[in-house]
Amino acid sequence: MINWKYCIIGAALVVVLGIVFKMVEYGSFIGMFIPGVIVGYLVNNGYKNGAKNGIITGIIGGFILGILQITLDNTLSPLLNHGLPIIFAFAxxxxxxSAILDAVGGIIGSRIRDRI
Structure with a gap:
């Protein structure tokens, strides 16, 4: 069962942590992975539900993060001249x-919750 409250919180965390950790090398990936662990931990219904909620979190948050990254980054701004298809493909x-990383994070978070 999808817990939408935690998915929306996780998607917001994907966006915020992805932008904040962008300063670090591979920081966007860390910012996409950590919310999956948090959502998997909060859902607490087994690893399958942790993965499902992680996937939903990753899709929503990753899409928004992709749009923000391509529009706010100065090195990628020349791609904006090609229009909406480039932005959509990047997102x-x-x-x-993000869906893959959050699914793995959701499994890890649910396994952490089971062990505690």
Whole structure:
């Protein structure tokens, strides 16, 4: 069962941590992974539900993060001249990567909750 309250909180964390950790090398990936662990820990219904909620969190948060990263980054701003398809493709790629990382994080978070 999808717990939408934790998915929205996790998506907001993906966006915030992805932007904040962008200063560090591979920081966006860390910012996408940590909310998955948190959501998996909070859901507390087994690793399957942790993974499902992590995937939903990653898709929503990664899509928003992808749009913000391409529009706020100065090195990627020349791509904005090509229009909406480039922005949409970048956002879908970020959503896909974030969904995978958050699914793994959701499994790890639910396993941590089971062990405690």
């Amino acid at each position: 879908l790629t970020a959503a896909f990567v």
